[in-house]
Amino acid sequence: MTITGEMLIGARSHRGSDGEFRAVDPATGAELEPAFGGGGSAEVERACALAWAAFDAFRETGLEARAAFLETIAANILDLGDELIVRAMAESGLPRPRLEGERGRTVGQLRLFAQTVREGGWLEARIDPAQPERQPLPRPDVRQRHIPLGPVAVFGASNFPLAFSVAGGDTASALAAGCPVVVKGHSAHPGTSELVGRAIRAAVASCGLPEGVFSLLFGVGNPIGTALVTDPRIKAVGFTGSRGGGLALMEAAARRPEPIPVYAEMSSINPVFLMPAALAARAEALGKGFVASLTMGAGQFCTNPGILLGIDGPDLDRFVAAAVDALGGSAASTMLTPAIQAAYDSGVARLSGSAAVATLARGLACSGPNQAQAALFGTTADAFLAGPALQDEVFGAASLLIRCPDAAAMRTVAERLEGQLTATVQMEPADGDAVAALLPTLERKAGRILANGWPTGVEVCHAMVHGGPFPATSDSRTTSVGTLAIRRFLRPVCYQDIPAALLPEALRDGNPLGLWRRIDGVPGQE
Ligand SMILES: NC(=O)C1=CN([C@@H]2O[C@H](COP(=O)(O)OP(=O)(O)OC[C@H]3O[C@@H](n4cnc5c(N)ncnc54)[C@H](O)[C@@H]3O)[C@@H](O)[C@H]2O)C=CC1
Numbered sequence: 001m002t003i004t005g006e007m008l009i010g011a012r013s014h015r016g017s018d019g020e021f022r023a024v025d026p027a028t029g030a031e032l033e034p035a036f037g038g039g040g041s042a043e044v045e046r047a048c049a050l051a052w053a054a055f056d057a058f059r060e061t062g063l064e065a066r067a068a069f070l071e072t073i074a075a076n077i078l079d080l081g082d083e084l085i086v087r088a089m090a091e092s093g094l095p096r097p098r099l100e101g102e103r104g105r106t107v108g109q110l111r112l113f114a115q116t117v118r119e120g121g122w123l124e125a126r127i128d129p130a131q132p133e134r135q136p137l138p139r140p141d142v143r144q145r146h147i148p149l150g151p152v153a154v155f156g157a158s159n160f161p162l163a164f165s166v167a168g169g170d171t172a173s174a175l176a177a178g179c180p181v182v183v184k185g186h187s188a189h190p191g192t193s194e195l196v197g198r199a200i201r202a203a204v205a206s207c208g209l210p211e212g213v214f215s216l217l218f219g220v221g222n223p224i225g226t227a228l229v230t231d232p233r234i235k236a237v238g239f240t241g242s243r244g245g246g247l248a249l250m251e252a253a254a255r256r257p258e259p260i261p262v263y264a265e266m267s268s269i270n271p272v273f274l275m276p277a278a279l280a281a282r283a284e285a286l287g288k289g290f291v292a293s294l295t296m297g298a299g300q301f302c303t304n305p306g307i308l309l310g311i312d313g314p315d316l317d318r319f320v321a322a323a324v325d326a327l328g329g330s331a332a333s334t335m336l337t338p339a340i341q342a343a344y345d346s347g348v349a350r351l352s353g354s355a356a357v358a359t360l361a362r363g364l365a366c367s368g369p370n371q372a373q374a375a376l377f378g379t380t381a382d383a384f385l386a387g388p389a390l391q392d393e394v395f396g397a398a399s400l401l402i403r404c405p406d407a408a409a410m411r412t413v414a415e416r417l418e419g420q421l422t423a424t425v426q427m428e429p430a431d432g433d434a435v436a437a438l439l440p441t442l443e444r445k446a447g448r449i450l451a452n453g454w455p456t457g458v459e460v461c462h463a464m465v466h467g468g469p470f471p472a473t474s475d476s477r478t479t480s481v482g483t484l485a486i487r488r489f490l491r492p493v494c495y496q497d498i499p500a501a502l503l504p505e506a507l508r509d510g511n512p513l514g515l516w517r518r519i520d521g522v523p524g525q526e
């Protein structure tokens with residue numbers, strides 16, 4: 001398929017005229033063809049008008065039709081074949097196996113949402129039948145289902161050109177909910193975005209859906225994103241990126257005459273607690289495992305283990321020796337964009353320039369453009385508690401080890417941490433009591449708590465939470481990965497004494513959709 005550099009606005013391909021940009025191959029620094037035309041307010045206006053026009057029809061598509069639409073997108077993405085992988089490699093510097101895995105995750109995610117849509121539990125149908133004889137007052141007939149919020153603006157993430165981008169989790173969950181989607185593609189991978197956008201657009205057409213169900217916009221700079229978030233027809237936002245970007249979009253959304261929810265996944269340093277018995281039993285293996293997780297994908301994961309906590313002593317020294325050894329031999333790797341590489345270097349310089357921080361190890365030297373050397377730093381619990389800036393995210397393969405004098409200090413540091421996507425404990429059975437004492441803090445701080453694993457690599461499933469308190473996300477009540485993500489784009493509507501013929505199918509007597517529903521609070525398939 002030819003990459004044209006055009007935006008996809010409903011069924012039309014359109015070349016933007018608000019500036020021009022090209023993708024850059026970070027591995028060589030070379031610009032890639034073709035040039036992309038940036039859009040502006042006229043394109044936002046057109047995409048949002050189409051999305052709004054599509055909304056009422058799309059939100060009432062049958063469950064089977066909507067599920068088939070998601071499955072068609074998945075099939076169309078696979079049909080793009082190797083061209084998609086080759087372009088994504090060139091635009092991101094990420095290796096083939098990683099991108100092939102990411103494509104599998106993207107397609108699997110769409111199929112999982114298709115199953116979820118078919119099953120219909122997300123409608124959360126409830127019926128409290130009328131009780132005309134009730135004393136002292138009769139009870140009306142009260143029924144509830146969930147409906148989609150409206151068109152959703154999705155910002156593609158730079159670090160997952162497939163799974164968190166044009167057809168990623170935000171798009172899949174919004175479409176599953178019945179929301180048209182307008183994507184603002186990330187300018188780091190516009191060709192990948194266009195290919196995937198065309199796969200979605202073809203699915204819209206072949207499934208007979210209104211053209212406004214999907215549009216893809218590009219832009220130079222921030223104005224297009226702000227215009228999208230402030231368009232009155234957009235009713236929610238999905239975002240993965242920087243803390244500054246997420247905060248700016250939250251502010252823009254809150255300033256609207258009608259404020260809307262922004263689901264932003266922003267910044268997390270994912271603490272790992274090295275418990276004493278675990279260190280005693282397997283310090284060397286933990287050191288190696290940690291470095292593998294830290295350096296995967298040049299550390300460009302929001303789940304990257306950016307902070308380690310351990311109790312000072314010889315077992316922690318063994319861990320450090322193994323980690324220093326593994327990290328010292330790790331090759332420098334290409335980062336996604338020159339700007340992300342520069343941000344990493346300045347984060348590393350900030351830590352290495354801090355009097356309270358020691359540089360424990362650096363990876364092998366860089367040998368090409370936009371590469372980064374992994375880094376491990378060390379500090380003490382007291383210094384960490386005294387310097388709040390030490391917990392600012394350094395996006396990339398850098399981590400800070402905090403030496404704590406005892407378990408109480410470890411808990412104090414944990415209490416001081418900001419909100420996180422994940423918290424990991426490395427433990428043996430003998431650490432049980434200490435971990436039990438830590439758990440209430442971890443539950444308050446993080447969206448996902450893991451034992452004896454590493455936080456990178458999120459499972460896409462029903463029970464997953466990829467979320468957490470601020471600044472990990474802007475709304476800790478939900479998740480951006482897994483089927484619960486659909487809830488972000490739904491709201492309940494109650495139908496009181498509405499005539500049977502006017503009720504939505506989900507709430508009709510006889511349960512024509514065969515849903516699990518709560519009748520008078522009791523779940524069943526009546
Ligand atoms: N925690 C995480 O998951 C991630 C964090 N990052 C962080 O973000 C930094 C920059 O990377 P990017 O991926 O480019 O993220 P970014 O936040 O700069 O950009 C993401 C998207 O939001 C838009 N955007 C950003 N600020 C905006 C504003 N003020 N108004 C309107 N639109 C805005 C951009 O145009 C882009 O489409 C990285 O160095 C890293 O620190 C990046 C990717 C993932």
Ligand SMILES: O=C(O)CCC(=O)C(=O)O
Binds near residue numbers: 300301303
């Ligand atoms: O670790 C993962 O699989 C997901 C990471 C993620 O959500 C991100 O880096 O934005």
